[in-house]
Amino acid sequence: MENFGEWDQNKLKNELLKGMELAKQLQIQLNVRSTPSSSMAASSSSSSSSSSSSSSSSNDGCELLVQKILCSYEKALSLLNSYGAQINIYESPSSFNGGSPRSEDSDREFKDPFDITNANSFRKRNILPTWTQKFQVSPGMAIEGSLDDGFAWRKYGQKGILGAKHPRGYYRCTHRNLQGCQATKQVQRSDDDPTIFEITYRGKHSCSQVSNLSTPCTTTSEFQQQNQGVVVELPDQKKAQNQQTSPDALLDSWSSLRVITQNLDTTHEPTLQFHPLCYDRVEFASTSTVDVNFTEFSSFLSPTTSGSGLSYFSASSSGLSEGFVVGNQNLNNLQPNNCEIFSSPTSALNTQTTTALDFSFGELQMEPTFSFDNTDFFS
DNA sequence: TACATTTGACCTGG
DNA sequence: CCAGGTCAAATGTA
Numbered sequence: 001m002e003n004f005g006e007w008d009q010n011k012l013k014n015e016l017l018k019g020m021e022l023a024k025q026l027q028i029q030l031n032v033r034s035t036p037s038s039s040m041a042a043s044s045s046s047s048s049s050s051s052s053s054s055s056s057s058s059n060d061g062c063e064l065l066v067q068k069i070l071c072s073y074e075k076a077l078s079l080l081n082s083y084g085a086q087i088n089i090y091e092s093p094s095s096f097n098g099g100s101p102r103s104e105d106s107d108r109e110f111k112d113p114f115d116i117t118n119a120n121s122f123r124k125r126n127i128l129p130t131w132t133q134k135f136q137v138s139p140g141m142a143i144e145g146s147l148d149d150g151f152a153w154r155k156y157g158q159k160g161i162l163g164a165k166h167p168r169g170y171y172r173c174t175h176r177n178l179q180g181c182q183a184t185k186q187v188q189r190s191d192d193d194p195t196i197f198e199i200t201y202r203g204k205h206s207c208s209q210v211s212n213l214s215t216p217c218t219t220t221s222e223f224q225q226q227n228q229g230v231v232v233e234l235p236d237q238k239k240a241q242n243q244q245t246s247p248d249a250l251l252d253s254w255s256s257l258r259v260i261t262q263n264l265d266t267t268h269e270p271t272l273q274f275h276p277l278c279y280d281r282v283e284f285a286s287t288s289t290v291d292v293n294f295t296e297f298s299s300f301l302s303p304t305t306s307g308s309g310l311s312y313f314s315a316s317s318s319g320l321s322e323g324f325v326v327g328n329q330n331l332n333n334l335q336p337n338n339c340e341i342f343s344s345p346t347s348a349l350n351t352q353t354t355t356a357l358d359f360s361f362g363e364l365q366m367e368p369t370f371s372f373d374n375t376d377f378f379s
Numbered sequence: 380t381a382c383a384t385t386t387g388a389c390c391t392g393g
Numbered sequence: 394c395c396a397g398g399t400c401a402a403a404t405g406t407a
Binding site: 156157159161162168170172184186 | 395396397398399400401
């Protein structure tokens with residue numbers, strides 16, 4: 001930030017955010033008109049007169065325009081943020097050689113080429129975006145392994161945690177070495193309720209899995225159409241540990257997962273969510289129940305499973321409040337009431353960018369069919 | 380052979 | 394010093 005004052009930057013950012021919010025509101029209006037059934041959100045500000053809901057094609061066109069506008073805002077903001085972040089990012093020297101084992105600190109600086117965002121602190125203070133899901137399974141199930149959320153994870157560690165009865169499993173993206181994907185997750189079985197697994201996701205998937213998974217779901221309906229079931233992997237199939245394979249034997253009994261969202265902080269805004277599959281941000285009312293379909297859901301489920309598992313999506317807004325870094329985009333300066341959606345300009349996906357409407361979903365009642373606002377959020 | 384998991388050692392921040 | 398996170402050699406599996 002040499003030639004661009006911080007004050008100017010913030011000013012510009014605020015303007016962009018303001019414009020983006022306005023575009024979002026416009027999008028809300030359009031959504032309300034096109035889907036009059038979900039009318040909760042529009043309670044306050046019913047606006048301009050043209051309420052002919054029949055013209056769906058023109059609505060689509062308008063929506064597309066809004067999405068493009070939002071996309072532009074997002075890109076501008078992300079450019080702005082990444083511009084600021086680059087200062088820190090490229091200060092640290094990093095050689096890009098592969099693998100001499102454990103030459104300690106010098107080694108670490110290049111081992112995670114995409115971890116340059118937190119180059120100063122390698123291990124603990126991971127500023128990558130973090131969010132938590134709680135998966136509950138039926139009592140009595142023999143559950144070990146890892147939840148397969150559609151990505152290929154590789155376990156790289158397990159550690160007993162002080163005060164916790166169950167060890168915590170550490171997983172990273174399988175494509176970490178090849179593609180430098182920085183996504184990790186931790187799986188921790190709850191002490192209070194052993195049927196609940198708390199999965200903490202961290203970082204974004206920059207690997208091709210993202211495109212494999214999220215490219216198809218450019219729209220909510222597409223996502224729903226393409227993820228009709230839950231694939232369950234049984235421990236007794238000797239491949240319970242191999243998360244790559246997902247037999248569809250139990251597809252019938254697990255036609256869908258029910259996700260219960262709970263707003264942990266009931267005094268604040270709607271819950272902020274990042275969906276692990278597509279990195280869509282999903283926001284819910286403080287307590288809403290929706291159905292969600294996962295592409296894969298394996299390993300933790302036992303053969304005794306007959307019912308449907310419960311998934312508790314808990315909000316982890318800490319990642320935001322602490323200011324997190326998405327890729328090389330520093331989102332630190334975001335203000336809580338402003339929007340915080342960014343998509344990188346270097347998108348490898350062709351997905352359409354739509355923007356979650358964080359300020360309105362707090363009043364939205366979720367439809368029985370889970371609804372994503374697919375956002376090309378991280379990529 | 381390639382890839383995943385296990386597990387003890389190591390490292391870092393508090 | 395300790396707890397949590399990560400590494401990497403050893404081991405397992407297809």
